[in-house]
Amino acid sequence: MIKNLSLAMTLFFTSTSVFTATSVFALDSLVTLQSQYSPKATADRFESIIKDKGFTVFARIDHQKNAEAVELSLPATEVIIFGNPKIGTQLMQCNQQVAIDLPQKVLITEDANNKVWLSYNNPQYLKQRHDIKGCDAVLDKVSHVLNTLAKAATTK
Incomplete structure (x- = not known):
């Protein structure tokens, strides 16, 4: 009985340590801000600003x-794909696989409560996802710029 208890405790603490270590490094993959505008106005504002x-x-x-064109319904859902090759290229030079997530995208949605949201990929998540090394300054700049653009498009 004591052997089994000891083994069970060892397994518990080992699995807890692995879970804790994994969750410490987990980042939210999306940054989401609530917009004070309609979905169309939010998308139009974002496009104009960029x-x-x-x-x-x-x-x-x-x-x-597109959903309506095939006789299906979907709440307001729009994606804007945009970028700056000078910045994106620098990220790809650090790890070419990040190209799967470039150019940048923003998603504008309206939920069931008529709240409008603007979301984008968290650059720090992309760093983690693609194990990007040596591009911290570029990633910090991208984070700052995306946050600034998103706030400008969603707030009055």
Whole structure:
């Protein structure tokens, strides 16, 4: 009995240590801000702001409209794909696999309570996901810029 108890305690503490170590490094993969505007106004504001800042808008995808085209319904759901090759290239030079997450994207959604949200990939999560090394300054800049752009698009 004591052997089994000892083994059980060892397994418990080992699994708890592994779980704790894993969760300490886990980051939220998305940063989400509530918007004070309608979904369309939020998307329009974001697109206008990034164009004014010199970003390239590669695509704007209206999933709600696409759903309606196949006679399905979906709350407001729009994605804007945008970027700056000078910054994105620097990240890819640190780890080329980050290209799967570039260019950057923002997601604008409306929930069941008519609240509007703007979300984007957390650059620190991308660092962790792709084991990016040597690009901390670039990732910090991307984090700051995305936060600034998102706040400008969602607040009055």
